[in-house]
Amino acid sequence: MHSLLKKYPILIIILLAFLLRVCYFIIVILKNPEGIYVFDSYGYWQIAFNVRTNGVFSQGYQFPIEPDYYRTPLYPLFIILSESIGPEGLAIIGLQIFLALLICLLTYKLAMEITSSKWIACLAAFVLAIDVPSIVMNTLVMTETLFTFLLICCVFYLVRYLKGSVRKHLLLSALFCGLAILCRPIGFFLPILFSFSVLCFLRKQLRRALLDVVIYSSLVFVIVSPWLVRNKVTFGHYFLSVIREHDMQNYQAAAIYAEVYNRKLPESQSILRWKTFKSFKGDANHQPYEYAAHIERDAFNLMKEHPDILLKHHAIQLMHFFLKPCRAYIDIQLGNWGTGYNTIPKDYPIFEYLFKHNSRFTIAVVFMQLFVLFVLYLSIVCGIVFFVRHENKFLFAILFLLIFCFANLTLPYVTESRFRVPVMPYLALLSAAGIYFLKVKVQGKINERTNSR
Numbered sequence: 001m002h003s004l005l006k007k008y009p010i011l012i013i014i015l016l017a018f019l020l021r022v023c024y025f026i027i028v029i030l031k032n033p034e035g036i037y038v039f040d041s042y043g044y045w046q047i048a049f050n051v052r053t054n055g056v057f058s059q060g061y062q063f064p065i066e067p068d069y070y071r072t073p074l075y076p077l078f079i080i081l082s083e084s085i086g087p088e089g090l091a092i093i094g095l096q097i098f099l100a101l102l103i104c105l106l107t108y109k110l111a112m113e114i115t116s117s118k119w120i121a122c123l124a125a126f127v128l129a130i131d132v133p134s135i136v137m138n139t140l141v142m143t144e145t146l147f148t149f150l151l152i153c154c155v156f157y158l159v160r161y162l163k164g165s166v167r168k169h170l171l172l173s174a175l176f177c178g179l180a181i182l183c184r185p186i187g188f189f190l191p192i193l194f195s196f197s198v199l200c201f202l203r204k205q206l207r208r209a210l211l212d213v214v215i216y217s218s219l220v221f222v223i224v225s226p227w228l229v230r231n232k233v234t235f236g237h238y239f240l241s242v243i244r245e246h247d248m249q250n251y252q253a254a255a256i257y258a259e260v261y262n263r264k265l266p267e268s269q270s271i272l273r274w275k276t277f278k279s280f281k282g283d284a285n286h287q288p289y290e291y292a293a294h295i296e297r298d299a300f301n302l303m304k305e306h307p308d309i310l311l312k313h314h315a316i317q318l319m320h321f322f323l324k325p326c327r328a329y330i331d332i333q334l335g336n337w338g339t340g341y342n343t344i345p346k347d348y349p350i351f352e353y354l355f356k357h358n359s360r361f362t363i364a365v366v367f368m369q370l371f372v373l374f375v376l377y378l379s380i381v382c383g384i385v386f387f388v389r390h391e392n393k394f395l396f397a398i399l400f401l402l403i404f405c406f407a408n409l410t411l412p413y414v415t416e417s418r419f420r421v422p423v424m425p426y427l428a429l430l431s432a433a434g435i436y437f438l439k440v441k442v443q444g445k446i447n448e449r450t451n452s453r
Contacts, residue, residue: 006293009122010108019102025139032335036089041141047071048079057230067234069288070243073227074183075143089141096145100138103145104129106152107425113159116396123432124425127376131424133326133417134367140329143184147423150180151187155402155426158194159395162201168214170198174216178223185241189405191220195294197398235289244290245299247345249276251411253299255308265413272298312414320415321407324379325369329418330362369417378429383434399426 028035029036037045043059050058050065057073058065082091093349104125113120128134139142154176161169177194181187195213202209250269258290276283276295284291305309331337336359358366403423410419420427 002059009118010105010125012123013125014104015103016126018097020130021100021135024121025093028139032333035333035335036139037141038091038332043245044071044075045079047076048083052080053442056253060304066285069231069235070241071244072182072185072241074179075146079141080145080316082327083164085206092141093139095411099145099149100134102150103134103152103425105148106149106156106392107428110152110159110425111429111432112155113156113163116390117433117435117436117440120429120432120436124428124437127164127372127427127431129430130371130372131421131428132365134421134424135146136326137334137418137421141334142418144418144421147180147187148425150176150183151190151422152425154180154190154194156400158398160196162395163392165202165208167215170212170216171219175223175412178220181220181224181240183229183261184231185244186406186409188240191217191397193401201394232287235287237289239289239292242288245292245296247411247414248299249273249295251413252310252313253302255313255413256306256418257303258431260306275323276444317413317415318407319411321410322413322421323373324417325366325373326417327358327362328416329365330365331358332362334359337361343406346350348381377429379431379434379438380427381434381436383430383432386433386437387430393432399430424450 025036046059046061047057047068048054050060054065055069056065057071057076058068060066060068061070073251078095079092085091086094107128108121108125111124112118115121121368139174154173157169157176160166161173173194174191177187177190180190195216198213198384199209202212205384224240225238231240232238249272249299254268254272257263257272258265261268261416276298279298280291282290328447387393388394403426406419406423
């Protein structure tokens with residue numbers, strides 16, 4: 001056993017990841033059995049219940065049950081699968097912890113594919129294993145774990161395809177890409193990014209590249225198309241979801257409105273929702289596509305009037321994406337704000353919010369995360385130098401673009417640590433490479449001094 005662990009250190013890291021998640025899950029269940037659910041969790045669970053019981057994809061609690069047009073189908077189906085093999089809640093989190101271990105393993109394998117360094121691969125997997133937002137989201141009924149797993153499968157097989165031109169890997173990447181989009185609509189840009197990557201990488205074999213891009217895009221479309229057809233049959237239009245348009249109004253536009261007219265965000269949200277609802281010439285509940293286009297136009301008009309505020313909010317959102325530690329979810333899960341789901345006020349200054357309204361455990365975990373994030377980003381700077389000098393720099397560029405896209409597609413005022421979870425494997429890989437670069441440099445200096453003596 002000892003020789004096996006010495007030969008395969010990734011097994012120790014996966015065991016560590018397993019123990020951290022299981023121990024945290026047990027603490028949550030003992031202190032607050034409803035702690036695996038937050039507000040959005042109940043919506044996903046209700047869809048799964050209605051699909052299983054009433055045959056309708058809906059968040060509705062009362063008859064007549066109206067079809068849902070916000071959520072995509074994969075995570076509710078994951079809940080149905082989980083509950084078919086075990087107790088409600090326990091089976092969902094159990095499967096998510098299993099997926100979390102696979103994510104650690106795939107982070108290791110992806111790092112090996114790109115850098116061929118076991119040292120970097122192990123460190124990247126370790127960083128992910130101890131990442132607090134990942135641990136917390138693995139134990140919540142939310143889409144982050146499943147989406148992160150599908151995304152890293154997609155990236156891993158794309159990298160293998162780019163290194164070896166084996167079409168089977170391209171097809172597997174497209175399969176997981178389509179499933180990722182059906183899990184979270186934010187993945188809509190992935191086929192564009194990855195098709196562009198294939199064209200750039202195989203630019204000297206243009207005919208092959210074009211054919212493979214067509215194959216990739218076609219397979220993604222085939223996987224996503226049943227959901228597009230469902231929405232066409234139900235609502236009269238092909239679309240994935242209209243949640244993006246509603247979020248644009250509720251957060252980007254409402255945040256601007258709140259600043260311009262000196263109002264609180266919830267009040268601004270209510271005003272904008274009421275104005276667009278009254279001005280829409282149709283039935284908002286039965287014409288979700290048309291209504292989404294209507295509120296999107298209004299949101300864009302408000303943003304175009306105040307580009308300076310929009311840019312300022314976007315800069316704050318980027319800072320939150322990379323720097324925010326996981327805080328509120330921990331106290332919600334542990335029942336420190338009341339058992340079950342309990343909202344936390346949003347208008348407290350951050351430090352007053354932290355020291356006066358959070359448990360000592362959460363405060364300690366927050367400062368631990370801040371230290372880890374400081375080391376992470378400091379080492380990523382060195383990682384950039386490592387990548388510039390590496391022969392597989394194009395593969396690193398794909399990871400940077402992936403992180404950049406996700407960081408810029410989240411929304412101001414609701415950007416939090418959970419949005420960083422899907423890109424943590426790539427941040428961990430970049431950081432591990434930077435630490436390795438420093439290690440080699442330091443060892444080289446030590447060897448030079450030793451030899452000079």
